[in-house]
Amino acid sequence: MELPTSAHTSRPWRIHEIAPDFRVYDVWALPTPGGPDEFPRLVENFAGGDTGDNSSPVARLLFAIRWKLGKVLGWDDRDKGLGSRVPTLRDRLPQDLRDGPAGPEFTRLPFTSVYLREDEWAAEMANRTVHGVMHLSWVPDGAGGHRGQMAVLVKPNGLLGKAYMAAISPFRHLIVYPPLMRDIGRGWRESAPRA
Structure with missing residues (x-):
């Protein structure tokens, strides 16, 4: 379910101090009900995903x-990405996050982990159009359990980036996110530990 931006900005996530110049484009409640210690499974599911x-x-x-x-x-050439066109957000990390784990490596998506905490994970990607952050968190669901929450933060690259984000907006909300949420829910159920 899509959530208001405040569902992300009102929480004390560390990403706020690291990427204050990024705009929150999308926030979603993920269909991933679970207990307080299941965030690592959500992170692993995302790191192994593929479009x-x-x-x-x-x-x-x-x-x-x-x-x-x-x-x-x-757009996706190496010289248009992290470490070339834009520095990695890892360069902005405070010492405690820099000393901690970055998170898993992605197997098929063009993201790089930035930092991992017990209830928060950020991964980034950059190309000619944007520098983007996928922020996953593990939040109370209001019914005694927990669930995942995903926020997408973007810093467009000039006019091309702004035009690109405007052009893909209807496709993201009408075509991409609805099946993605269903697939995340299915993957979550399938990855559940067997009793």
């Missing part, structure tokens, strides 16, 4: 088109 696994053929097609455009137009 090609989306259950929606339309969403898979949109991702395939985006990756192809990125290749043809050079």
